[in-house]
Amino acid sequence: MSTRKTEWSGDVLRDLTDGNLDLQVLLEMQQSIKEEDRFETILKVEQEKVKFPEKILVPIGEHLYVVQKGSERVVKCACGHEFGDYRQTWKLNAKVFARDTAESMEEVFRGPRKCDPSWMVLREFYCPTCAALLEVEAVPPGYPYVFDFLPELD
């Protein structure tokens, strides 16, 4: 544990949000005391990164944000694609590909490393615009979408 509260530069935080922070700096960050104002500073960094004008309220996953759009609060992809009201899972408005056969599983998992598609399927959720893979659900056939996160905004 570092004893000092470190002020992280904008560049460091940008790399962090890109997921590419230098591993040594990352280690120092992990070992430092967590700052009170991280949320505010990260929000600034994220807002600068995205192209859309709406105000980011909270990042909820890679590429995904809850933003203030007029009176509504909607989920948006970094590419600008809109997934609708944040109180329901964005997955309902994503593109879905289910690996539910041995063949489609084999594309990713070799031989015995596959699961049994009659026990479990992989649901890949893509952004309909930028095609980013946003979530992979590993669930039994017929399992309702998992509503990963409902932020408490008020």
Next chain:
Amino acid sequence: MGKLKDRALQREKDLSEGKRPSLILKDADPIKWEVLYTRLLGIVQEGRETARLISASPTVREFGECVFCVFTPEGEVVAFSRGILLHFASFTATIKWMLKNNYEDDPGIKEGDLFCNNDPQIGGAHSADVATLMPIFRKGELVAWVGGLTHVMEVGGTEPGGTPPSALSRYDDGLMVTAQKVGENDKYFRDYHIMVSRNTRDGKWWIIDDLAKLGGMIKMKKALLDVIEEYGIDYYEKATYEMIEEGRRFAVSKIKTVLFPGTYRTAGFYDVLNSEQPVRFQKDHYMHFPLEMTVTKNGEMFLNYDGLSSPGYHANNASLICATGLHIYQLLQEVLYDGMFNAGLVQALKLNIPENTVLNPGIQYACSCWVSAMVAAGSCFQRALSRAYYAKGFREEGLSGKAITASVFAGGVNENDSLFSIVNFEMNCSGAAASSNKDGLDSANSVWNPEVNLSDCEPFEPLWPLKWLGRGVQTDGGGFGKHRGGASISSLYVIEPPVKFIESGCYMSGDRVFASAGTMGGYPAPARYRYTLVDTNFAEAAALKQPLPHEEGDPANPDFARLLKGTLKRGSGQSASVQFKQYDLIYHASGGGGGWGDPLERSPNTVIREVNEGLTTITTAENVYGVAAANTPGNGHWTLDEGKTSALRNEMRKKRLKKALSSKAYMKKERKNLLEGKLAPIVKEMYNDSFKKSARFLDEFKQFWGLPDQFSGF
């Protein structure tokens, strides 16, 4: 008489009503208070270090699988040593159980008594966790408890190694000592150790560990009484309750600072494939772990397992104490690592684990292989935490799905008629989960102890007739993603030299299902399995200096099957013990960690580096990571083709949208299947069980799929 019992009950009542001590002593003199805490930490560490030196078992010596504590008279943890931290809740439960069951009257609790417990429903996680507890008296009054726990290598039961996977009920789990008085005047009863040595395959593990714990606790007792003398009993007692309260306050304040408030949901799954095992009830099991984690603005945390599956007649149930301990340990490891380690943390986390579930089973159920159940649950908790960290901006923290942690065990009779029984503990070397900024660590992670350690082969091989032909890192072994999950250790054994008898098996499962899910676009870690090759020509091949297998190679066509004659069998990752003979081969790997983020966003240079280091196959590089590479003829070295790579990645993105359905279309198709009941029987059974357990789950299920009101199951 019964005085402590009443105090314990009163204390529980107070806490449940939110009556907590204010920090009077700390505020009056924070330094004196802090120094006392430092002294207490010194005491538990002294106990642990002593035990580690005396201990018998590799688990304690090499892997530090032991832990020591100081408790309040009611059994709440005041100070906790390093070690298997999941046992946070476990001794507490044992002490409380003894008090509530009027041990003060009968058998009585007096100075110098020693109590042993390895009953997982009362303390520890499985019967391999053997605890010794010692009450500390001052002027005839019980002022504290000290306790030590070690993971013992052999406790009897259906199979060697201490954690039999073919146990179907508690009565198969091994020798159970339930909160029993096993010594007086700081000395164990001789008949107790006779019982142990006659009811386990190799009594030395248990007995020497008992001696080790005693050595540690006698030291702790002396040191603790000195401290109490110095500070005065009144100050000591008040201060310790304040420390527990401070522990709680720390937890609340840190959670508030680093986790975003909201409701988080994850679902984990786990399988037990007993239909293919030589066991009494040859039935498969499919377990469902639905977790809802709520974090409030005031830093309260609530975990709700409403809808959790029923326990079953298999080895993979976990006791409520174990489940509680593991969740707290995980919180400690991922969020509260820089705080005070005591009972206060337990108060900071509210858990709803319904009765008669796989994490809160009735007395009759087996818990020997609890780890898999806790991996499934812990994996859910870990992924929920990672989103809460992520949203708050702490991207340096947060982890994807936890790895299954698995090991090979063996037992039998040596040529000299001595018995052996041991587990290799490579479960210590699973892959760590990926996180938003880095890959998971390869082969250096476990679910219950941060100080993971892999034993060298040289001290281990004399203990059993399994020889490593190779010990590496599983290729493509972690969940794929922008950052990949850590890969597991990967071991190939040959049975050599001959022994009079050898049986061997392994745990844990997670092979019909992916137990270690990915996060935010990352894939789960691969399914698990064990390969065996029997009746081999190993000896001839070696004598003729022919190529020999040393690793798995292509999982679909493994090296050992390619290079040697013999009968290949793919077994479950959790395989009950069966007999082997000289020159049979066993291949086994622990689990990998879940991946994080879209694989097409992984740095192509990293992918190629790992291809050249044999950690990633070129097939995966192309099919999953969309990385194109050229192979330099001759040295087999791959080099990145940047142009082709970006083209390939664009191509793959297009393909994604082409083959994918709109959510609406997909749900329509799925709904049809459900209405037609197109589900495997085992899946129906799993759903029906959760429907019965949770009206809420049933309602949400119906609502999501738009099923008719009268729908109540498959």
Next chain:
Amino acid sequence: MGDDVRQRYYCYTDAGGTFTDTLLIDEQGNMISGKAPTTPASLDDGHIASIRAAVEGLGITLEELLEKTEVIAFGTTAIINTVVQRSGVKVGVLITKGFERLPSVGRGFQNYSEYSWSDILHSSTHRHLKDLVSYENIVGVNERMDNTGKAFIPLYPDDVRAAVNKLIDMNVESIIILFLFSYMNPSHELQAKEIAEEIVNSRGKDIPVFTSYEVAPAMKEVARFNTLAVEAYAGGIAKKSLAKSEKRLADLGCKMKLQATLSHGGMMPASTAHMVDTAMSGPSGGILAGKYLGDVYGYRNIITSDVGGTSFDVGLITGGRINIKTEPVVARFILSAPCAEVTSIGAGGGTIAYLDPFTNRLKVGPQSSGSMPGPACYGNGGENPTVTDADVVLGYIDPDYFLGGRMKLDKAIAERAIKEKIADPLRISVIDAALGIKELIDAEMENYCRSLISSRGYAVEDYVLLAFGGAGPTHVAGYTKNTKYKEIVITPFASVFCAFGGATADYSRHYLRGTSVFIPYMADEQTKLKAGETLSSLWSEMEAIAMDEMKNAGFNLKEVEFEHLAFTRYGGQLDEISFKSPQSRLTDAKTVDAFVEAFESEYSNVFTATGKYPQAGYLTLHVGLVSRVTKPKPSIARKIVSKSTHGGLKGKRIAIFDDRKPVETSIYELSLLSPGQQVKGPVIIEHVDTTFVVPPDYHVDVDEYGMLFLRRA
């Protein structure tokens, strides 16, 4: 000192991270020291410069000194620096096929070695160490020994040829060979080496080939590999720099061979030593000095405690023997190289005090402000209050006499740092905060000493505590407050104490050999004889090797003594304890029984008799040999005991002790205290490079060697 033409000198130099210290000792035991900056690029510059600095005080020329030098020794950490900076040579590896990942996976605990507890617990901070050898330069070879030394896979010579050719094509500068269980049967390793050397020669290359059997024939493949790798990776560089020093000294007229000081506290001619054995030579000095004092005073059990700027280093001498660690962790790598056991925690003058933001609890360390910016009172911009700042605020350290006035400290800044960062937020006075910092760090250090001693199974009451290092004497009363040591001793030459220790070392070398000898409970005659035979033959093999090396090092073989060690455990245990075998040859059942008894009595010492478990039998997995040529030792000057009682009094100042009341405290000059003198606390005894704090209710007795004994009234 220096005018007598017949005078002989010991010249001992230790190259530390920042400074290279030289200590000259004459035959009467008078000491004079010199300091020069360490010169990492070429250590010989710093080496010569620091000897020069010492000579100045002597009134003779460097040439004259070297001409009169009896023993000249150099302790260097060159090898560690090379490893830490990963600036070694390109190493190629031949390893048992299937174990190519061994170097990168290593032992799990290397991923968090030298971590603080909260970082260990916070396991997503764990990292694999950066490899010394890149994966592409590791080639597997078909072969396999079992744990009894029987080959169940023969060596595939073609594999070796292909591997060596590949490594040469990869332009490796050094080749190492590690096969499993080679310590039980080295034939495969030696065969492979032969083939490798053939190919290297036939291709006209100059690439050294090392085998694990030759460098570290001990059990546990990871430690053995690391040891071998470090020697191959960094050893050559260290050897060169020592050779350079030796050459320059010879040119200046030095007749003696330069000795390299070794981690286990011996020394060997630099030209013959394994460099990996020098890695921990620095810290071993203090414990050697402790051993030496122990011999002078007849103390059998000593705990040495050295409080420096960033770390608290503790060593144990038990039953007159320095605890030897066979698997030290160096630069986070676990090695198999015998090493005087000195363990550390992050606690020292520079250790930072702070408030935990979530609970406002005062925490001290383990982080240090380092030398830059250093404690707030250094005035280099350090904002965090440290232990030294507390010592200044409490009046223990005179801001104008820190390091004998070489460095001026700023008390005002120290007070401000403590006030702003600790006192005000806690709503306590600056004095209370400073005392708190002191008490906490003292408690930490006390815990550490206690648990080190008792985790070895011994009672603190049997130990004499020795305090040295810059801040040792300042805090010794604090970190011994609740422990009843037999005696607490402070040396008048605390700063050069380690250097002095180095000078007391004998010419010696430790050998370790893995084996597997099991003596069952109630063993029959036959089994005992067989066991005795195996052990005896291993000892005689090692004796032969040792004699050879002593001969090459130019020693008179008549003077060589041996110590025969065994590392034994009860069957099934995983940790051996080392003990001295009563006989060097176990020729009959009786001598074997004596051997077993020796183990049992050492075991009961360490773990109390309750830990005994003879039913499990006795398993010996390592045997050791210490070869030694006793070297004339420097003595410490003895002075006439006078009855003067107030020598050295040089003033008074306000200081604050546990009762929190400022008291006017007498200040003494350590060098002016006279033998036989007693001073009653509270007093502060100052010295050029340390400050000795004697609280109320304590007094200090000075003896004829000038040693100070801290005693409670």
